[in-house]
Amino acid sequence: MLIPSRRPHAVGAALLAALLLTAGCDSGARGTGAKEHGTAGTVVAPGKPGEPAKRLSPEQAAKAVPDNRPNSADLAYAEMMIVHHRQALRMTRLAGEHAHSDAVERIARRIAASQQPEIEAMQGWLESNGASGSTGGHMHMDMPGMATEAQLERLEDARGEAFDDLFLKLMITHHQGAVTMATDVLSRGRNVRIAEMATDLIAQQTREMSRMRAL
Template sequence: MLIRRQTLRFRRLVLGAAVAAAVLTSAGCDADGGDNGAKSEAHKAGSVVAPGKPGEPARTLSPSEAVKEAGVDTPNSADVRYVQLMIQHHTQALELTGLVPTRSRSATVKRLAERITAAQQPEIGAMEGWLSRHGLSGQSGKHDHGAMPGMATADQLEQLSATEGKAFDQLFLDLMITHHQGAVTMATDVLSEGNNVQVEEMAGDVVAQQTTEINRMRALSS
């Protein structure tokens, strides 16, 4: 996880530096009317220093090399699969929290469910927007629930729907803890396998937020 975060920070650093370097190079050329010496100096000023791997020296890259080094953020199959599956995963979480207002007797559980809904509803919109921007709109499709860790079964959903009061609260917490653990697993996987910066950011948010909520729910269910 730490290595992946360092890689993400490196991508942002290099990509941002490359953009700035390109602007400096262009400005240098325009200001000097195309003088070759000025161009050369601008090019040097626009170089990007990329930190080396542990034990290796830093490298000086041109703006174009820096962008290539950063890997930009072209989505790979792991990114696409994560977004498609997580939309369905979040959708079931909203199905679970949607039962809370009329069946729970715990104000604490109700507030928890409200927070989960408030967080995951916009995340679904963000992921659907991501698919649309990458020409994958409408391709979230329906996937086998068995392909997603933590998903509640049809029998478990039926049982939860037929329960009220303390029994409901306990079952809800049990199912939601498992559901969150599955989401963290999916997010952790894409952080190590994916390539897209925005997906990495979304997955990082899932890990941080849902790990905190898992700990809170465990305390409530004990």
């Protein structure tokens, strides 16, 4: 599976830094002489590899820098992924008592160790962006990979190898759903921090799915 690159977001951040830096250098170094040469109020944007830099007006420079303000896709992703992760934690807590295989217990601990901090990071991001982080119950089954309440009850009742088998099946499906959601926000969102979290999630959960399939 191909893991989406962070490069477009990184390029945007680099471009913003370059524009701000060169704008400051231009205004400080050129002074009144820049007006005489028709370059006052312009900024220098670095070109692509092998291409020269370009001088842009402030209006052109503003359009060249990607808008990093969260959109509805970014906000929905964080809100829904918190709920998604909480269900995964509910499943991993059962492994300590019900699992037969040490390998299943280890993968459950690994999942819990990664997803609890991710929940806290997304909650913090939502708060910093003025969102509550609360989701309605109707969103539950709209998220791919979520186990039904009946499936979770079966998992709670299972023991030993039967638990291991059902846990792995449900968690692989759960991870597949999370990767689908992360891939979607990479194409529809615009916030750099959410893109970073989604990219990290895809890498982490793809590795965990490979381990679980091997079991």
